[in-house]
Amino acid sequence: MTAQIIDGKVFAATVREKVAGHVARLRDDHGLTPGLAVVLVGEDPASQVYVRSKGKQTVEVGMASFEHTLDAATPQAELLALIQRLNADPAVHGILVQLPLPGHIDEELVINAIDPAKDVDGFHILNVGRLSTGQKSMVPCTPLGCLMMLRDHLGSLSGLNAVVIGRSNIVGKPMAQLLLRESCTVTIAHSRTKDIADVVRRADIVVAAVGRTQMVPGDWIKPGATVIDVGINRIDAPEKGEGKTRLVGDVDFDSAVQVAGAITPVPGGVGPMTIACLLANTVTACCRANGLPEPEGLTA
Numbered sequence: 001m002t003a004q005i006i007d008g009k010v011f012a013a014t015v016r017e018k019v020a021g022h023v024a025r026l027r028d029d030h031g032l033t034p035g036l037a038v039v040l041v042g043e044d045p046a047s048q049v050y051v052r053s054k055g056k057q058t059v060e061v062g063m064a065s066f067e068h069t070l071d072a073a074t075p076q077a078e079l080l081a082l083i084q085r086l087n088a089d090p091a092v093h094g095i096l097v098q099l100p101l102p103g104h105i106d107e108e109l110v111i112n113a114i115d116p117a118k119d120v121d122g123f124h125i126l127n128v129g130r131l132s133t134g135q136k137s138m139v140p141c142t143p144l145g146c147l148m149m150l151r152d153h154l155g156s157l158s159g160l161n162a163v164v165i166g167r168s169n170i171v172g173k174p175m176a177q178l179l180l181r182e183s184c185t186v187t188i189a190h191s192r193t194k195d196i197a198d199v200v201r202r203a204d205i206v207v208a209a210v211g212r213t214q215m216v217p218g219d220w221i222k223p224g225a226t227v228i229d230v231g232i233n234r235i236d237a238p239e240k241g242e243g244k245t246r247l248v249g250d251v252d253f254d255s256a257v258q259v260a261g262a263i264t265p266v267p268g269g270v271g272p273m274t275i276a277c278l279l280a281n282t283v284t285a286c287c288r289a290n291g292l293p294e295p296e297g298l299t300a
Contacts, residue, residue, distance in 0.1 A: 012272035035064035042072035094120035094282035145273025166209035218255025
């Protein structure tokens with residue numbers, strides 16, 4: 001038996017369609033256009049590609065895109081002043097500062113300067129606290145995308161055993177909080193976990209987000225489990241030619257696909273969902289800011 005492949009590209013396209021529908025209704029019924037501001041400091045090539053992609057997809061779903069590109073040497077005070085202007089701008093419903101930032105800028109200070117209601121990344125300390133206490137919050141995009149995929153594939157998650165491998169603030173911890181909210185029994189495993197293979201083998205749901213190349217082999221997977229692989233690791237691919245590389249996840253796909261019930265590939269799994277959920281969060285923020293019902297199917 002080989003696992004069902006959960007196609008993130010196809011699923012992300014359906015999420016973007018839903019977003020576009022909500023955006024059209026907000027415009028037609030309320031004269032509102034959700035706006036997303038993305039701030040890029042410096043010239044990191046990966047960040048530049050990502051920001052371009054965000055801007056393109058924002059416009060494609062009918063939202064307003066505001067891009068601010070600052071020089072790598074921009075003083076912290078100047079960046080904070082820009083964030084204050086965006087906080088005060090009623091046309092901007094979501095603010096995202098592309099990470100990583102140059103070394104002279106305090107990332108935590110910058111993230112926490114964003115209005116929590118416009119913090120579409122879900123990284124502000126207030127949103128983190130609200131998520132962990134079950135209050136309404138902005139939810140980080142990658143865990144939100146993982147949750148949407150799990151709900152779509154499994155329906156109710158109530159009572160299932162879930163293991164999250166990795167304890168980062170960006171994925172591991174918020175993912176665990178979201179699964180707790182769905183009434184899963186949740187274990188967070190990490191590099192210090194004893195008998196980690198045994199811990200993972202008990203899981204109906206495995207979310208691998210540890211950033212270690214193909215760390216999870218197929219024999220760690222419970223037969224029929226649903227595996228969400230958040231890892232993006234680049235390895236040498238001599239079969240493609242000298243100096244070539246390819247992307248792999250934190251799960252050894254070839255062995256896991258023989259055991260799991262369903263699995264996300266890398267690339268083409270969780271990755272496309274991250275920007276789709278950023279757009280969804282911006283629509284949610286716009287609805288909340290204007291006292292309108294939140295978009296169904298696009299929130300946690």
